[in-house]
Amino acid sequence: MPSVSMTVNGKPVSGEVEGRTLLVQFLREHLGLTGTHVGCDTTQCGACTVHVNGEAVKSCTFLALMAEGAEISTVEGLANGEELHPMQEAFRQNHGLQCGFCTPGMIMSGVALANRNGAPSEHEVREWLEGNLCRCTGYHNIVKSIMAGARAMSGQS
Amino acid sequence: MYEFTYHRATSLADAKAKMGQGDDPTLMAGGMTLIPTLKQRLAMPSDVIDLGGIADLSGIRMDGDTLVIGAMTKHHSVASSDVVKAFCPALAELAGLIGDPMVRNRGTIGGSVANNDPAADYPSAVLGLGATVVTDTREIAADAFFTGMFETALEEGEIVREFRFPKPKRAAYSKFPNPASRYAIVGVFVAEAADGIRVAVTGAAPCVFRHGGMEAALAGNFSAGALDGLKGDAGAMNSDIHASAEYRAHLVGVMARRAVASIV
Known part of the structure; x- marks a missing residue:
């Protein structure tokens, strides 16, 4: 299986994924970052929105392998410890x-x-x-x- | 999704080489149509070749009086470009009406035009402005490019490099969007181009088309009133749960008059 490496909320991460693995699956199922939600799974509802290199994208319509080398931000990365963003x-x-x-x-x-x-x-x-x-x-x-x-x-x- | 092998092309030559290797490969631009299609199992490519890493397919520049937009240029980049706004505000406005902000951050002009969805916005601008589609092997005039529903003049494996837009005297786009998807139920792009009036209609029929009756009427009198009584041919329109053929035919007239009224 191909491997992918990216930075998520400032931390370098990597994993083995299939070509068809979605970024949101990688975040939720491989990294346990379940703050990013899957609502419609059809690119409409936006519950899965994360930032890829600073731009908002729908992570249900983005392959994990497309994020190779990218900087990803999820809702878990916003707060500074106990202090909300x-x-x-x-x-x-x-x-x-x-x-x-x-x-x-x-x-x-x-x-x-x-x-x-x-x-x-x-x-x-x-x-x-x-x-x-x-x-x-x-x-x-x-x-x-x-x-x-x-x-x-x-x-x- | 069925399983496939993902490739990230590093250059146009690399993409061509990878297209030559798989059993049933497909190209991916922004993925805003392809990934949902794969998720619905409506396509089963052996290999997906991502063009997103080819930097020189993306960008906006002037070449003399011609606007050049790279195939992998994102909708957001076109919508927010000062170069595009100065050249043809209607083109920037059209790009800003596609989908939603997240889709506009990923979707590309090349992907939209190559896919030729009957309800896509960009085909109306390419046809309405009389642009030239430049591929890795040749140049194709917009009038010869859009050949049918999801069909274009592109050969198997041919890759769009860029679009060349001649400067119009004036142009406008008016769209009646589906409120959920933002795809055009009907969109009309009207331009007074160097070679005359062009009226391109998207969303209404199986493929974007020029409305000759409206072009002739506007050539004599460029005003919304000149289009009174003109509409689409209901016999050639799409009919679905969103709009009947008769309604689409009516909207063609309304959107065309709105477009003209916004620029005179």
Whole structure:
């Protein structure tokens, strides 16, 4: 079986995978990083969103072998010990989740938006979330959370 | 997914060589169509040859008055490119309407055009702007490239290198997206090109096509009003759970008028 090596949340990792092994399977089943969720498995819901070399991608539609040599960030890599990442803290403060299933993808997608745009408008956040589905909240508090998290990340209160 | 052997091509020559070795190999650009297709077991290639590692297939540049976009250039790169926005804002806007941000970070213009999905956006821009498709062996005019549903003039194993877009005087794209997938139920790309008016329609029929009646009407009078009464031919339109053929035919007229109204 081919082997693959990449950096996940700052740590070098490697493993043996099949050609058809998805990045999300490698993260969850090989590395035990189950924070990244599989919702639809059809590239629509965004629960599996991770960052590959700084860009948000759907890890259910990305082969593990395509990540050879790449820097991967998952939701587990955001917090600094007990201290939540500003985007995570914003979701907590704004009640940006109900069941929580979509939340890892929402947070990784929100961080990716904030990296491109430190002060997104409500409209920009709603457009950005085209690729992240939530079946509980009606999105209102998720949008508030991402706007607050982006401001916090760029040093605005 | 059925099992396959994954290869990461390091150059165009390497990709060609690897295509020559497998029993039933396939090329992969961004994977935004191929991977879902494999997951549904709708394809069973022996080998998947990833073009993602070939740096010189990606990039945006001007060559005189011609815009050149590498085949592996991501939708996000086109949507956010100042060069593309200055050359033809409609092309950047079209790229920004594909899928969602994560899909636009992976999907490529070459993959979209080579796949020629009937509901893809890019084929309408390539045809509507009268672009040239440059492959590893030849140049193909857009008018000769799109030959049918998921069919193109590409030979087995032929690899798209880049697209060359002649500068239009003005252009616009108007799309009625499927609200779930963002694929075009109908999308119309209208351009006043150096060689005349071009109206390319995607989503509506089995393959992107030019609407000669609309082109003739706009050549005489470039205004939305010139398209009154013109629409698609319901007998040639797709019909599915998302939209009937009659509805698509109607939308062809509406989207074309919206596109023209946005640029006059």
